[in-house]
Amino acid sequence: MSDHDHDHHGHHHDHDHSELSETELRVRALESILTEKGYVDPASLDLLIDLYEKKIGPRNGIRVIAKAWSDPAYHTRLMKDATAAIAELDYSGRQGEHMVVVENTPEQHNMVVCTLCSCYPHPVLGLPPVWYKSAPYRSRAVSDPRGVLKDFGVTLPDATKIRVWDSTAEIRYLVLPMRPEGTEGWSAEQLAELVTRDSMIGTGLPKQPGELA
Amino acid sequence: MDGAHDMGGAKGFGPVVPEPNEPVFHGDWERRAFALTVAMARPGGWNIDMSRFARENRPPEDYLSKSYFQIWLAGLETLMIERGLVTREEIEAGKVLSPPKPGVTPIAPTEVTPAIRRGGPTEREAKTPAMFAVGETVRMKDIHPVTHTRLPQYVRGHLGTIELNHGCHVFPDTNSLGKGEDPQWLYTVRFDGPELWGKDADPTLSVSVDAWESYLERV
Numbered sequence: 001m002s003d004h005d006h007d008h009h010g011h012h013h014d015h016d017h018s019e020l021s022e023t024e025l026r027v028r029a030l031e032s033i034l035t036e037k038g039y040v041d042p043a044s045l046d047l048l049i050d051l052y053e054k055k056i057g058p059r060n061g062i063r064v065i066a067k068a069w070s071d072p073a074y075h076t077r078l079m080k081d082a083t084a085a086i087a088e089l090d091y092s093g094r095q096g097e098h099m100v101v102v103e104n105t106p107e108q109h110n111m112v113v114c115t116l117c118s119c120y121p122h123p124v125l126g127l128p129p130v131w132y133k134s135a136p137y138r139s140r141a142v143s144d145p146r147g148v149l150k151d152f153g154v155t156l157p158d159a160t161k162i163r164v165w166d167s168t169a170e171i172r173y174l175v176l177p178m179r180p181e182g183t184e185g186w187s188a189e190q191l192a193e194l195v196t197r198d199s200m201i202g203t204g205l206p207k208q209p210g211e212l213a
Numbered sequence: 214m215d216g217a218h219d220m221g222g223a224k225g226f227g228p229v230v231p232e233p234n235e236p237v238f239h240g241d242w243e244r245r246a247f248a249l250t251v252a253m254a255r256p257g258g259w260n261i262d263m264s265r266f267a268r269e270n271r272p273p274e275d276y277l278s279k280s281y282f283q284i285w286l287a288g289l290e291t292l293m294i295e296r297g298l299v300t301r302e303e304i305e306a307g308k309v310l311s312p313p314k315p316g317v318t319p320i321a322p323t324e325v326t327p328a329i330r331r332g333g334p335t336e337r338e339a340k341t342p343a344m345f346a347v348g349e350t351v352r353m354k355d356i357h358p359v360t361h362t363r364l365p366q367y368v369r370g371h372l373g374t375i376e377l378n379h380g381c382h383v384f385p386d387t388n389s390l391g392k393g394e395d396p397q398w399l400y401t402v403r404f405d406g407p408e409l410w411g412k413d414a415d416p417t418l419s420v421s422v423d424a425w426e427s428y429l430e431r432v
Binding site for chain 2: 023024025026027028029030031032033034036037038039040041043044045046047048049051052053056057092093094095096097098100115116117118126127129130131133134135136137138139140142143144145146148151152158159160161162163164165166167168169170171198203
């Protein structure tokens with residue numbers, strides 16, 4: 001691959017403005033064609049965008065993880081039937097119809113990828129970031145996950161087993177990271193401060209108590 | 214199809230570059246392209262497997278040079294042209310040149326949230342018993358369909374272990390062609406790193422894919 005191709009995948013949004021404005025015009029024209037033909041209602045498009053920008057995002061997954069860390073009965077339900085346990089918190093639907101939670105332990109670290117496209121658990125994490133959909137991540141997560149973790153500044157002990165879940169069907173995976181030490185007695189709200197989006201994909205670790213401002 | 218989208222194990226793409234404080238969309242056209250794609254699926258009458266195939270079925274240089282939402286846009290255009298909803302001339306001209314296809318109704322604003330919250334579950338009732346048991350060793354078939362498949366190239370021909378059984382799910386290979394859902398047992402199959410990547414592979418690595426029963430063979 002040339003640098004040019006890599007550039008497109010990693011940084012498509014901040015280069016080649018002429019190409020982007022061409023795309024911009026194309027999308028605008030397409031929307032007016034589809035509206036005029038009566039196939040779409042622009043108010044529905046606005047609502048969809050609002051849902052994915054404001055309601056459906058990693059905040060939801062953070063609540064799930066913090067509850068699993070602080071409520072042993074919920075943890076049990078989440079590991080047994082993740083779709084139902086996540087629905088208890090009112091998160092469900094598109095790209096999260098069939099959820100499985102995979103738990104990190106001192107022995108095993110889990111990481112989630114979709115090598116074929118961009119499958120990602122929307123109800124709990126929102127839409128995937130650009131890097132998750134990019135060729136570097138999709139190509140290397142399954143063959144060199146430790147190298148990928150290094151790109152994120154994460155180093156795991158040599159003995160830790162690494163388990164990569166390639167989302168090739170409609171099952172969506174959420175990583176349950178290890179609860180940081182030194183958080184005994186913390187409430188779910190306090191624990192939520194430690195959960196990061198990347199820790200729920202497996203490309204990061206939760207914050208440590210000392211990292212909180 | 215063995216296309217550029219099937220990236221597992223490919224080399225040379227460089228490091229992963231996370232973007233700090235990344236927004237959900239980069240620019241308004243991404244918002245609109247995303248929403249148009251989601252909103253057109255039901256009126257357009259295609260399923261998720263057809264839309265995945267429309268995105269991946271393009272020359273590698275095209276797939277690799279377009280950004281993610283540019284691929285979505287191109288896929289949407291293909292799906293609509295195939296079904297006579299719009300013509301290529303209309304898309305190129307940027308204006309309506311022919312009457313709308315009759316009987317196509319848009320998603321109303323009141324339907325948006327319920328539709329997203331419902332999603333599109335793919336599990337179906339089992340009609341036959343599962344052929345494989347958890348713990349069993351299986352070989353992934355070495356097949357190269359020219360149409361849509363969710364069996365990545367990097368696992369084909371390799372030995373794995375059945376780890377989970379997810380019930381019967383819609384089969385993308387037929388569903389993407391409009392040839393029916395043909396629900397099949399879906400399994401998580403786990404592979405050891407060296408089985409996939411050779412003896413120098415990270416010995417702590419294991420990788421799994423989710424695979425429909427007809428992708429598997431007994432050993």
